[in-house]
Amino acid sequence: MLKLYDYELSGNCYKVRLMMAFLKLSYDRELIEFYPSKKHKSLEFLEINPLGQLPVLMDNDFIIRDAQAILIYLAQKYDSQNNWYPSEKPSLVAEISEWLFFANDLTATSSAARLHDGFFYTNIHVEKCRKKAHDQFRIFDEHLYFNEQQGFPWICKSQYPTIADIACFPYIILSEEGGISRINYPAVRRWCDRFKRIPNFIVMSGIFPAGPQKVPDNEAKQSKILNGN
């Protein structure tokens, strides 16, 4: 059985919840109160993860301790289509890895600014975080724009979303909670809309679902006609 050490308002935990939803996996949740009681730094939790970080996934006895690592593990083990992490395609794996690091870097910028504004992490230099986040978003927007131009709707050169999309999504979409507007990143906003329309997408507090997809007209079936005599 899968068990996730989870916190609702954590973007890193949300990455794992998204992956589970996309793969339709069922799992147990053990809620660790990150704020305000900092239970992820408690002695009990440090036994599970000495780094004192969320999320942690347990697959029976096997423990995985980093959001990105968990995504790789779940995709490798449970994605029968092999689209989320196509391990047989070296160039895609390389590309995915590159963006997993990018996603991890967002925790020091966009996520840090959010912790400062919303959860009073006062030792964070928020202006610096915001500036760096904007630098990252500029690069990300340019990357997504040119991918669109080449017919790729996702972060990597694939017709399917990959775990790189999952890893980047939370701290991009939550950036405004750290005072980082996305008004100047239109390609990023289009990608966010597409991401929200992936089948089985789920939200977390702070995120709203996208509008409806087009309802194909052929969905409507034959009408019924009853005749009198």
Place this chain on the structure above:
Amino acid sequence: MHAEICEDTVILNQWHPISSTDDLKNHKQITTMLLEEKITCKKNSNGKYFVWKSIDIKKKLLPIKIAYGYLWTSLGTPPTDLFSFPEFYEIDRRNVATGVFGVNISAGRTIENFLDMGHFPFVHTGVLGEEPHTEVKEYDVSICETNDEILATKCQFYQPQAAVISSKGAEVDYIYRIPHINCAILYKSSPVDKKRQDAIIIFVQPVSQEIVRAHTGMCIIDDKSADKDIRLFQQTIFGQDKPILENQFPKKLPLDSRAETPIRADKSSIAYRRWLSQKGLTYGVIPSEDNNLFEVM
């Protein structure tokens, strides 16, 4: 960003919450922001609190009050008493401070959102409301003259999974109290004891005109749920309100009737805006005669 000095005596003379007493337990000294002033709070070995403006080298003490699980202070001349909240002292209730959250919005907008039922199906989907059960039925709003507080009664709203025992939705009764310009209390039928009501509080600490610390808490009749679960539930709810609040524009609460279109469901917010206007509040709001908002470039 340049700090503006707050000169609004209406807000200066209020009691403001600065921290839950729970949070103070583990700290000898904390600092926080109130009306753009940095405030220091220190606890001595007897557990007594001292509060002063951090820039004040003489450390002139500010008035303090400990009430309803919070430490309150004021930068002006506050009234002797804080508003009443008798439920807090009922012995069979549990008082849980569910967390303080930073929000980039004015205090007025935060309180108004707390009073609003119409957004439940759209913002707290599946928890406090659900489409298509979107109707806000007529309710009563009055201003209690003896206590100078706003009271919204006979409020009803459909809530999915309203009762613990059944998964069916039902109409839930609410009463809202606004006993303080930045504080509101919501009473909601208790799932445990039908005759009594749980209280949910929001006490807003204005950091600046457009930034607040929202202190949330519950005062409930329930011996089953763990404190942690109650806190996590309220955090989820507040986390859903936050992006709405931060996308409201202008961030200050407009008191001019021509700024926004109210409907009948907004009766309590209309009363609240008028009440603030009558008090002459200018901090964190756009007073109705102010035209600065509509400047032409």
Place this chain on the structure above:
Amino acid sequence: MKLALSKWFPVASISDLPYRHIFQGQLLGREYAIWKADDGNINIWENRCLHRGVRLSIGTNEGFELKCQYHGWRYANRTAGCTYIPAHPADAPARTICNNTYTCQEKYGMVWTCETPIGDVPDIKGFKSFTVLRPIPINSAYKNVRNFLSSKEIPDHHMLRSKQTEFWRFKTNAGNLLSLVIQPQSGNISILRGIYNLKTTGTEKLRVLKYYNSLMTKLRDEIESQHLPKLHERNPKISKLADDLSQFPTLSDQKHNLRVSVSEKVKLSDNIVKLKLKSIKKQLPTFHAGAHIDIVLQNGLIRQYSLTNGPGETDHYCIAVKIEKHGGGGSKIISENISVGDIMAISAPHNSFPLLRNSTHIIFLAGGIGITPMLSMAKAMHSMRQSFELHHFTKSNDKEAFSHDFASFTNKVITYNDLSINQSLTTIKSLLKKPKFSNKIYVCGPGEMIQNAIKIGLEFGWNESDIHYEYFKNENEIHKNSTFKIDLARSAMSLEVPSGKSVLQILKENGVNLVSSCEQGACGTCKVRVIEGKIDHQDVFLNSLEKEGQNIMLTCVSRAKSKRLILDI
């Protein structure tokens, strides 16, 4: 910056508006929600729901309507008129609550707007065909970017002199053209937008886009590295509400002041004709599902027809008319004398048959041409992905008439052809057998069908308030012979209603302009609140609960049983 208000500026690339996306843009400090509807129309609205100021760009593009994230208010394509307020499902929004809209033109692959336009988006010389470049936001004021561009030598490009000071044109060494335009977003942010004068595709397009992306990015970096002093950022601009939105609505008689032209006349079946009406000049007003319009026919006859449009179809109105071979003139005139291109006078839409969308499920029962308001309702329900079923009792020669309207939800429609009265009753009984929580019945058709449906519904235990109906006409005989007084509480007037005249007539004669439509007690447009007195109801609009309540009356037919009525007008 005054001058800037009459200048056209681009605010988005067309490619920024993919299917069901809402683009957040900004010009001269004002934020916009820009979205393309499913019919291709591009809307530029102030990015602010006028209810509680929430950015519309965090809401959803529903295809023909925009839905605000906070309270689910829906705004129609083009008009930006509010079509639905979920907190009050029973009210068709009484006033036209309308978001602020801005003018929009598409040119050179970009979306342009202007606060007070003089003329159209100017032509840029030499750009008959073009490739739109990736826009580059720059953290610097419009003025700085302008000064920089006018002084800067761009490698391999030669600036061309031009009278159009807002467009820079450059000739490349290869002889092609580049044009740059600056969008003043806010005090300290500008967006550099460019077009290249060849239409490119495939790898060539990618090469051009990459080349200019890198060129414009370098310009951006140079401008930003100048570290010019920042302007004091002003409060972003918002618009004040129109007076009528901040006050209680006033009664006004703006009857039949819309002019439309017949743009299509189609025979849907032997007996049914569809008219498509297009506005001549003005934008047509927003309508709500279930609304009807008055049409003034050539001989002065006024007839009411329900709109069959789906939500957000705001560039035209559609009606369907049953041709009564022996009936009173209206349908005959429409069938024989009206043709494409004719100009007609119509009223703004009235709605006294509002669709309550806070139902878990709606059963629509339509008899014959009574289907028309339900077409609009069913389309609205379908677009909101809400549950419903539509039962249409009709004659076999009309059975195909509305198949086009049903197209996207035919699986929810059951058509019954040529049922006898008994068969119809049995069918309705089987449909209404089980009242359920939060379900509603809507019925429209011949008077007898409505009465039967209500009777059956009540017998099976439905609440009267969950059965909604609309009569085509009032078949009751109207008694006009009583005399009584009316006092108008708010207008402070006291009037006498003599035998032979209606309350409505007396009000109008005395300058009180109450909006009315059918004037035979069927449509509900002229209803008023009654504060005191006993009402002699003669309409078919109010249900029996409302009639018993004795606090609402239709002034066109109903009268007083007491000597005096006090009306809340």
